[in-house]
Amino acid sequence: MIKIGIIGGGAAGFFAAIHAAENGAEVIIYEKTSKTLSKVKVSGGGRCNVTHAAFQTSHLLKNYPRGVNFLKKAFREFQVRDTVEWFESKGVKLKTEEDGRMFPVSNDSQTIVDVLRSEADKKGVRIELKSAVKKIEPKDDGFLLFVGQKAEKVDRVIITSGGSPKQEGYTMYQDLGHDIAAPIPSLFTFNTPGESLKNLPGITVPNAHVRLEGTKLSYEGPLLITHWGVSGPAVLKLSAFGAQWLHDHNYNANAHIRWVSELKEEEIRNTLLKYKSNHPKRKVGGYPLFELPKRLWEHLIEKSGMNSDLVWMNVSKKQINSLEQHIFCYILHVNGKITFKEEFVTAGGVSLKEVNPKTMESRILKGVYFAGEVLDIDGITGGFNFQAAWTTGYIAGKSSTT
Numbered sequence: 001m002i003k004i005g006i007i008g009g010g011a012a013g014f015f016a017a018i019h020a021a022e023n024g025a026e027v028i029i030y031e032k033t034s035k036t037l038s039k040v041k042v043s044g045g046g047r048c049n050v051t052h053a054a055f056q057t058s059h060l061l062k063n064y065p066r067g068v069n070f071l072k073k074a075f076r077e078f079q080v081r082d083t084v085e086w087f088e089s090k091g092v093k094l095k096t097e098e099d100g101r102m103f104p105v106s107n108d109s110q111t112i113v114d115v116l117r118s119e120a121d122k123k124g125v126r127i128e129l130k131s132a133v134k135k136i137e138p139k140d141d142g143f144l145l146f147v148g149q150k151a152e153k154v155d156r157v158i159i160t161s162g163g164s165p166k167q168e169g170y171t172m173y174q175d176l177g178h179d180i181a182a183p184i185p186s187l188f189t190f191n192t193p194g195e196s197l198k199n200l201p202g203i204t205v206p207n208a209h210v211r212l213e214g215t216k217l218s219y220e221g222p223l224l225i226t227h228w229g230v231s232g233p234a235v236l237k238l239s240a241f242g243a244q245w246l247h248d249h250n251y252n253a254n255a256h257i258r259w260v261s262e263l264k265e266e267e268i269r270n271t272l273l274k275y276k277s278n279h280p281k282r283k284v285g286g287y288p289l290f291e292l293p294k295r296l297w298e299h300l301i302e303k304s305g306m307n308s309d310l311v312w313m314n315v316s317k318k319q320i321n322s323l324e325q326h327i328f329c330y331i332l333h334v335n336g337k338i339t340f341k342e343e344f345v346t347a348g349g350v351s352l353k354e355v356n357p358k359t360m361e362s363r364i365l366k367g368v369y370f371a372g373e374v375l376d377i378d379g380i381t382g383g384f385n386f387q388a389a390w391t392t393g394y395i396a397g398k399s400s401t402t
């Protein structure tokens with residue numbers, strides 16, 4: 001019987017363990033803390049956003065800033081439909097929310113924790129808590145895993161130790177000869193310390209378009225103004241896809257915001273001019289256009305050099321131009337970031353060129369497999385990170401037993 005040591009008892013570790021044990025292997029999970037699956041437990045605000053209803057691989061792949069080519073091959077083996085079917089086959093039904101995120105119908109992450117633990121238990125997976133693996137020593141006929149004072153001999157190793165914000169978190173794998181893509185933060189909100197916009201905290205715009213000046217990166221979606229700057233799906237997406245660029249520019253950049261993403265500049269202008277001619281005696285601040293929140297509308301008016309009490313017939317051409325610009329391309333200076341607490345993810349990790357996406361086996365050292373966030377793969381918020389963990393965990397578990 002093949003003996004497999006798994007380093008890390010998170011989502012990827014459990015999924016790998018269950019599928020390796022199902023194929024007849026003797027499996028031990030080494031978990032350095034006193035609890036397994038802690039991230040699953042806190043994920044999705046305690047509800048666990050298990051995956052995303054992106055059933056076509058081409059759609060699914062658009063949500064991974066790093067690792068697309070690798071995942072393209074991996075998703076052929078196990079994708080969203082397989083995740084849904086697997087959980088359902090174990091009695092956990094998933095539901096889809098309006099934005100595509102999928103959660104257990106119980107709305108409780110404990111359901112996911114319980115099913116993973118119970119499946120691992122049924123398949124005879126041994127779990128060693130408070131057992132940090134400190135070193136992996138390759139031998140002619142397997143590996144020695146150094147755990148605390150003892151060294152355990154295994155035939156194969158699956159590494160599922162998760163992401164690390166520090167390069168030192170990957171030293172053990174560098175020692176095996178693996179390249180590490182330097183860890184950098186992904187999924188953060190933008191700080192705008194010098195901007196008056198942050199005086200409007202709590203305002204949400206349903207469909208803004210945000211572009212990063214100097215790049216081709218732009219995303220649409222809800223945008224939230226916070227006490228420190230801007231957040232919301234459009235900003236988080238931009239932070240993930242622009243993670244490297246923003247890191248290289250020390251989080252100093254200009255973001256261009258179009259408050260109504262679906263409108264062209266000309267359409268905005270025509271609406272402003274039409275309103276001016278149809279309602280010459282109305283106050284500019286009285287009736288927000290484009291369904292923008294009142295406080296934001298007043299702010300845009302002020303930025304365009306107008307007073308809310310000004311009536312439309314007295315608005316000059318220059319002021320119309322300025323208002324059009326502030327609606328179509330509001331320039332916001334970003335200086336710094338805040339990690340998005342809901343779903344903190346590290347970009348970077350074990351370089352993908354040294355791992356076979358069809359098996360998750362190291363191309364450097366046979367018998368070593370990787371899965372989950374330890375790899376240089378990351379998704380945006382919405383269930384994509386767990387989907388990558390299920391897929392890579394499944395493949396590593398299955399292929400390590402053959």
Ligand SMILES: Cc1cc2nc3c(=O)[nH]c(=O)nc-3n(C[C@H](O)[C@H](O)[C@H](O)COP(=O)(O)OP(=O)(O)OC[C@H]3O[C@@H](n4cnc5c(N)ncnc54)[C@H](O)[C@@H]3O)c2cc1C
Nearest residue numbers: 008010011012032043044049133161162372373383385386
């Ligand atoms: C607050 C929060 C909410 C999130 N919500 C979601 C969500 O709803 N949907 C989504 O898709 N993603 C979410 N994510 C991201 C998601 O949780 C991760 O992508 C996913 O957990 C990665 O799984 P993993 O098994 O690779 O790593 P982890 O879950 O990090 O597990 C790694 C395990 O390895 C252990 N370990 C590390 N080193 C060693 C060692 N040397 N020896 C032994 N054990 C070791 C760690 O203690 C840990 O238990 C969230 C993240 C956070 C922080």
